[in-house]
Amino acid sequence: MRRKLMTYSLNKLHVRGGPKAKGFQQILGITIESLDYLEEQIHRAIHIHPIVHVQDNWPFGVSCVVTSPLRGVGGYTARIVTLRTVWLLPHCDAPPRLTTAYLKP
Numbered sequence: 001m002r003r004k005l006m007t008y009s010l011n012k013l014h015v016r017g018g019p020k021a022k023g024f025q026q027i028l029g030i031t032i033e034s035l036d037y038l039e040e041q042i043h044r045a046i047h048i049h050p051i052v053h054v055q056d057n058w059p060f061g062v063s064c065v066v067t068s069p070l071r072g073v074g075g076y077t078a079r080i081v082t083l084r085t086v087w088l089l090p091h092c093d094a095p096p097r098l099t100t101a102y103l104k105p
Contacts, residue, residue: 034073082103
């Protein structure tokens with residue numbers, strides 16, 4: 001999960017992840033320097049919040065979506081928005097793998 005957040009969701013230079021990273025920063029003040037915070041919040045969320053959507057992602061497995069509230073950092077702590085994480089379950093014996101994390105409007 002940490003690598004995906006670093007190289008994709010919080011990487012402003014990534015072609016597809018860049019807009020997500022800019023959203024995290026502009027809306028919640030979360031940047032790559034906040035990686036530990038974001039990772040911790042995602043870990044907590046997946047143990048508290050249910051899966052809200054499941055979709056077959058053949059031939060890769062099943063995709064599952066978890067949404068949870070996420071509070072900003074620094075001067076943004078009064079802001080709380082919905083975080084959407086998508087997880088790939090390749091097969092029933094494999095651990096889930098984070099495929100994306102972004103703020104849901």
